[in-house]
Amino acid sequence: DAGVTQSPTHLIKTRGQQVTLRCSPKSGHDTVSWYQQALGQGPQFIFQYYEEEERQRGNFPDRFSGHQFPNYSSELNVNALLLGDSALYLCASSSPVGSGNTIYFGEGSWLTVV
Amino acid sequence: QKEVEQNSGPLSVPEGAIASLNCTYSDRVSQSFFWYRQYSGKSPELIMSIYSNGDKEDGRFTAQLNKASQYVSLLIRDSQPSDSATYLCAVNLMEYGNKLVFGAGTILRVKS
Numbered sequence: 001d002a003g004v005t006q007s008p009t010h011l012i013k014t015r016g017q018q019v020t021l022r023c024s025p026k027s028g029h030d031t032v033s034w035y036q037q038a039l040g041q042g043p044q045f046i047f048q049y050y051e052e053e054e055r056q057r058g059n060f061p062d063r064f065s066g067h068q069f070p071n072y073s074s075e076l077n078v079n080a081l082l083l084g085d086s087a088l089y090l091c092a093s094s095s096p097v098g099s100g101n102t103i104y105f106g107e108g109s110w111l112t113v114v
Numbered sequence: 115q116k117e118v119e120q121n122s123g124p125l126s127v128p129e130g131a132i133a134s135l136n137c138t139y140s141d142r143v144s145q146s147f148f149w150y151r152q153y154s155g156k157s158p159e160l161i162m163s164i165y166s167n168g169d170k171e172d173g174r175f176t177a178q179l180n181k182a183s184q185y186v187s188l189l190i191r192d193s194q195p196s197d198s199a200t201y202l203c204a205v206n207l208m209e210y211g212n213k214l215v216f217g218a219g220t221i222l223r224v225k226s
Contacts, residue, residue: 031212042118042202042216043158056213090157094212103148103206103214108157 002027004093004106012112013081021076021109025093031055032074033103034066035090043090049074078111086113117141120203120217129226133190137203137217140184146206147179149188151199152219158202162188193224 005024013019025032031050035043045058049068068074072093078085091106118139127133135149146165150158164170164177164186176189190197200219207213 033212033214035214040218042204042218043214045213045215048213088157092214102160102163103212104160105150105157 004029004091004104006089006091006106006109008109009107010110010112012114015081015083015113017081017113018077018079019081019111021078021089021091021111022073023076023091023093023106024073025091026104029093029095029104030072031094032068032072033092033094034074034076035092035105036060037088037090037108039087046076081113083113086111117215118203118205118217120201120220122218122220124221124223126223126225127193129193129195129224131193131224133193133197133222133224135188135190135201135203135220135222137186137188138184139186139203139205139215141205141207141215142181142184144205144207147177147186148204148206148214149175149177149186150202150204150216151197152202153199190222193222195224195226198222198224 007022033048034046037043047057048055052068063079065077088108090108092103094103149162152158162177164179170177174191178187202219203217204214
């Protein structure tokens with residue numbers, strides 16, 4: 001049983017560029033959330049997708065957008081990259097609320113903006 | 115006021131001792147609580163979850179929850195050098211559909 005898989009694992013981008021990160025949830029999970037973890041901090045919630053729609057969003061600018069596909073996989077897009085976007089981006093998957101809401105994280109995508 | 119607070123540490127304990135990690139949270143409607151372990155350069159790994167007041171034991175780990183005091187803790191018995199990591203406390207705001215709010219983490223160092 002594959003867990004949560006993310007790609008790419010590491011990438012370097014230049015300020016102003018755009019980046020797309022990808023996530024496949026754990027088998028049986030239909031909800032995908034994205035978190036940003038800056039160095040020395042805990043993960044911060046970006047947004048969550050369920051049934052191909054953004055269900056809720058954290059305190060992140062519109063430069064951060066996402067998508068969920070019919071197979072429950074998801075993408076995180078960040079436009080106009082800033083140096084401060086350098087962080088570990090984590091994808092988390094879970095089953096619907098009320099059915100054992102354990103949340104599992106992927107290995108993450110390390111983004112460096114130079 | 116931060117929603118989830120942890121002492122950043124580092125907390126240093128000798129090998130074989132009990133490590134005690136603490137976390138307080140501000141949202142009274144929180145229903146579920148998690149401890150994640152994160153090694154340097156890696157993603158968080160779930161080690162304990164707790165939903166009801168009291169203690170929950172799993173091997174060398176014991177999670178303790180006191181909802182009245184809005185306090186959750188993690189005890190690690192017989193600490194090993196391999197336990198050296200950052201421990202993240204997370205609260206699930208279930209009314210918002212499985213949204214985790216994390217503390218900043220406590221660095222644990224187990225000295226051999």
